[in-house]
Amino acid sequence: MNKTHFLCLLASIMLFSCSEKKSKRTTDISGKINTVSVIVDDQLWNGEVGDTLRNKFASPVLGLPQEEPVFSLNQYPVKLLEGFMSNSRNIIVIKKEDKSQFRIKENEFANPQVVVHISGKTVQEILDTIQNNDSLIIQKIKQSEIKILQDQIKEDSLIDSQKITDKFNIKINVPTKYKMVMHGRKFIWLKKEITSGNLSLVFYQIPFSSIKDNTNTINRITKIRDSIGNIYIHGAVAKTRMITEASFSPYLSKTTIFGRETFETKGNWELKYDSMAGPFINYAIKDEKNNRILVIEGFCYAPSKQKRDLMFELEAIIKSVQFLKKK
Template identity: 25%
Template structure:
């Protein structure tokens, strides 16, 4: 480890986050497989530092609330461990973050600092912007280990504040990738066929989902066997013509969402008053992005039925395909009373971000 950290001078901050590391599973086959649930991060840090300003920044990055929800839920399930209490089992965790500052003389931080060579500490001292080192498969195959450090707390806090979104995104992307391998190992070909036929898009839905409703320009698929340990998750897809930029404005996205859901989604199909509407108590959160070169707006919020018999959370994407002149709205919503929705929303995100609205049948 010291040898590796001694060559930290050869790495840039950008490289530490975005370099494409080779597949090390075969090279490190003698190592055990990493373990841990999706969305779990273990932060190895002195308890005093965790309960101070550095910990406040880390909590803001990894434990801030998921936007648009009525009930407070953190983005990640974060566990903290004293560096002196690290066991072989803990070192095999999927996501490990070591946090320290080189001016901290406490024994807990010194346990981390001892892994850095004199040369690497001097390099960090001469370059205050250097604050992170990413290592894959350090103790186990399939593992992400991130070192966050600084000469002083003030220096580390400054870098955490500047790069917080990048740090959170690193683990968001990683956890989606892990989840994708699990839930999309087997896909529902019937749902994919309906999406191609009725909407002209390509979707990847787990085999456990079933088609609930399919008609021109609309598809609803659902996980049909929710249990006490499994949320009731539904996905729906809608397609219409793209005629004006105003269609992508937040108020119009919400109006489109309520129009589609109100027409097609009912808590009780026998009760016409049980159609779905958006919860207005907490305004939904919007975020613009590019997905496969298509302008996309993400919307996160809460829903309820008009007769207030059911409610939950939802995550949707409005996507524009200017070349095809089409506007697509896709959403996943969760019904899981009195339980955490974070894992279900991550599953929805993983599935929806695997949708290709630019698909054509040319050459097929």
């Protein structure tokens, strides 16, 4: 083999190797939903830094009947970062070193991926950085997880959503495992059966003036959803109906869905005169152009299961909604 042929062969091998690494970088991803790999040495993990990380990122999810963490945290020493941990979907890297930094980098080692880098000269610097950026980190990871789940849902076979479109002039991606169990003039109820329980999605619309942004907002949303339960959502036992659990005050916040201001309400539901209960997440989406508020709610009944990821599936589906132009 002459020198020219050898150099061509070597270049081809290197090109193939780089291409293979690049391909692996964009496809070889691991990790369960809402799980974060924390790359930090044991000394920091077992001290104030670890306590702060757990308090911020493994605090209880609002609106669930039992305590479940916002994220499941798995800790690994820094030396493992160069290995398989770099393929985790969500990574927080904590280092004590001379350079102080905070940055969030997407798809650094794989795709899709969120990698958070935090370093400081002292433990206090690290703690301050976590304290000042915890909300942003949670937001970035949640947005990424929602997008990943929505992409997975798209790859699944979706229901024929024409009835939903006809009633509400929207498009939404819902897997075929959800079946229509009831529909009214401006109401639809979809349900998915799971082991020892089910997940539900309900759609309805109300006049734009029905909910105002004031101190009475949460009470108004509760009253409306209870009236919908009274009309449509009943149990097998006579006179049972869905209501908002009276002993558990729902949580209200604001968000944006498809560019529209939205009230997000999380809490627990129960069947009056029955023992069934579970969590719900309710989105009241302002649609001023059409003088209405579109409400999409997800709720689950799963007494023997963890509910965080079940509710996260419902949230991802709801947030895929798109408002269509009038024909």
